[in-house]
Amino acid sequence: MNPGEPELDPPFEVVEPVGQRSNVVLSSPHSGDVYPDRFIASARLDRQSLRRSEDAFVDSLFRGGVDCGAPLLRARFPRAFLDVNREPYELDPRMFDGRLPPFANTRSPRVAGGLGTIARVVGEAQEIYARRLSVDEAIVRIDTLYKPYHARLRQLIEEAQHQHGTALLIDCHSMPSSIVSTNMGGTHDDKVRADVVLGDRYGTSCDRRVVDVAEATLKGFGYLVERNRPYAGGFITEHYGHPATHRHALQVEINRNLYMEERTLRPTAGFATLAGHLAEMVARLTTAMMTDTRVAAE
Template identity: 60%
Template sequence: MTGCETDGDVTSAPEETDFSPPFEVIEPAELTSPLVFSSPHSGRIYPPRFLAAAKLDAAALRRSEDAYVDELFAAAGAVGAPLLHAHFPRAWLDLNREPYELDPKLFDGPLPQFANTRSLRVAAGLGTIPRVVADAREIYAGRITLEDALQRIETLYKPYHAALRGLMARAQERFGVAILIDCHSMPSSSAREGGIGRGEKRRLDIVIGDRYGASASPGVVEGLETRLRALGFNVQRNRPYAGGFITEHFGRPAAGWHAVQVEVSRGLYMDEATLEKSARFAALASDLAEVISGLAQDVEAEKTIGGPRRMAAE
């Protein structure tokens, strides 16, 4: 198999390369903002050997995918910020985990001592190499080798995180600060918050996660929340998603690195049964572009983060 075949929005990659390239950095025409955008779960290339080893079809595997999130946040370039996004799917390797959160139930032999086998995410089957998709359905027909997992970590996980670190370091060097917006989506079934009386719940559109204030300046989060609410979105902070490994790892406000996770309800922009974009996709992308533009303006005016910043021209 030498070319790429497509089935709807799912791409099947050549077996000998799997992912070529495994991720992409969409650079702005000119770097003018300390914002950095990352979409680690929107990859939709499913290698033939993955589909052959899985007992689920591609449609079921895509239940874990943050479908089209890279496209929803494509306005990053318009404000002078880069967008990093994976091409490989979350069901193959989850970038929002520690590098070695490995599930003993998935592998055909013992795991090394450095593996974290006891995290809550591993217990749920959602480690670095997931055992299940988002609806708790087992991915593989049998166990896989540790060598396979380590190869994925070395060739996909570590290079992606190195690229993200590089973008953050470049932003800080250029502007004195780096602000990561980690872009995700959530099932509408989990996007609910408690209402008043008889367990009533209302729709939750967007969740902003800052690790309960630990990963970013309050001004960044407040700026995002204010602008989203002004457009009519129902926004919740840190519940049910406070931010995963990426937010925790890259959010070091004292060192000038800020990280915020943004979860968008899939019901706002797609049919969750067919995984097709809905008629509201373009409107949501436009709203997010307005929010991104406003956040970039706030950062430029130093409304969100205190401390020294350097302008791009300096």
């Protein structure tokens, strides 16, 4: 671990199930809430403002899935410090002193929006840093945080598939309540607020029957569920989801208004109810993945 960031040792944790493991793996890459002192000192924003990009409490929301046999990988570092749901080197050259490596992706839409592997902005396009960073600083974050996180995630997926023949990664996220999706009618009057968005990269990262189980479970609890609008899944979903090789990945985005007060970042009375419903979703997905031989064999 980078000795300059002692607060991030360890940089992530795995909550392991007791007893039999399922072939479901949970990942919470954006719920980290440990902000290194050196990072705070380099920012032009205060800690509360930096937390606007954080998927606060999402790791706790999905904690019940561990009781279903699914290991939960959760980052301790915040998304504003390093985003593992990006390519390893999606970097904005305007943020750094010195020349980036030639293999860096400096032209992706995410970089253009200020949301690369090392973000330039949070919230409503608020600039994070008061100064440019060194290229070496970026490389250290990637080497000590990004690469170990993905190495551990790959290991968990491989272990699940080795034991069961197939694996399902559930990538756990939250979204601001201001995000609006549109019904099929497409008019202003048809706009609704989605409670949950299921992202399967438009059917390419996860078998449709698996997504059907997640959607039916959540709708059964009364939630408004959208698929791929406005979130189809990020780098993790796309990178690890390959149904042809029996590896499936599904991104789940939860409306923050369901479980917390967004301004103060405090859980609300709805937290426990939602957590219970998500645990039931994981349980049903576990059963589906273990018993539907078509998903495992095709």
